[in-house]
Amino acid sequence: MMYEYWLAAIPKLSDKKKMLLRKKIGTGKDIFYIEETKLMTHEFLNRDDVNTIMQAQKSRNLEEDFQELRRKNIRFLPHFSEEFPKKLLEIPSPPYALYVKGNLPPEDRKAIAIVGARKCTPYGEKYALEYGEKLAQCGISIISGLARGIDGIGQRGALMGKGKTFSVLGCGVDICYPKENRGLYADILEQGGGVLSEFLPGTPPVPQNFPRRNRIISGLSDVVLVMEAREKSGSLITADMALEQGKDIYALPGPVNSSLSQGCNQLIRQGAGILITPEILLEELGICGFPDTVKIDKNKKVLETTENMVYSRLDLYPRNVSSLIEETALSANEVVEVLVSLELKGYVREVSKNYYIKLK
Structure with missing residues (x-):
């Protein structure tokens, strides 16, 4: 697995080309020891790609870097691993590999993403917390991005509901971003959830990582709930990706004069489901047997x-x-x-x- 990690970690080489390399050449170890002349015979690799691979073969700290993952309790799961989420293999651009702390969402349980504005209103905060809590009480896995605002609040609600929630990061799993969610990060792991990313441990949270992160949030989910969103926002990118992946979208309606509800209202106008109560959502999804504890007002x-x-x-x-x-x-x-x-x-x-x- 060490050589598979080496292949996954090669910078400036796309996931698609890495997958083609394994298909055409063989294992990560085969690629690590392949000669330059043989690499040049593959038409999908350009000169820069070959140079990148040859440079990566000179890595002197491979074993040490791989052992560092274990010291940090980070699991490395390439796309061909039995543990790799099957749902992610079905999206248009699956990640080559995942890095995971804790657990992954169970394949036999429904998963719902809760996403929305970082600078949310008390209105959005209330419903993100309520949906997170009540859905988790019904055994649903809550997926989100650990971000400020709606994401983190929805995940906190899931923990309040004694359920499991899973964070997809736009940085390495060994970095908690934002820092103020360190308590949430720790609680998610303690309660049996997980933190995952396609980015190498140590990767900083740079802006271009987050749209890529969003496709994994939607990919792991059966349904995406948008609680509050501006007309142009990362939450709507997640919704677009979910639609592309064939997932159901629900949005929380809000005041027509609120900028934070414009994105949600527009989604509803385009045909998204309307969030009224968690009970109604569960009915629509065909999930019955609401626990008595949930029915208490x-x-x-x-x-x-x-x-x-x-x-x-x-x-x-x-x-x-x-x-x-x-x-x-x-x-x-x-x-x-x-x-x-x-x-x-x-x-x-x-x-x-x-x-x-x-x-x-």
């Missing part, structure tokens, strides 16, 4: 009377304290005390000075 948990009075008047859009005082006929002190109590319990959030939204 968290908004109906027992609250004090005054808390219910304030909580029931909040929504996903910010409400001012003064309007809550007017509607509840409570004193200013009582309303503020109730809001503080609700915030500590995780029911509400102050999104700007004296403006609150409902979280559950």
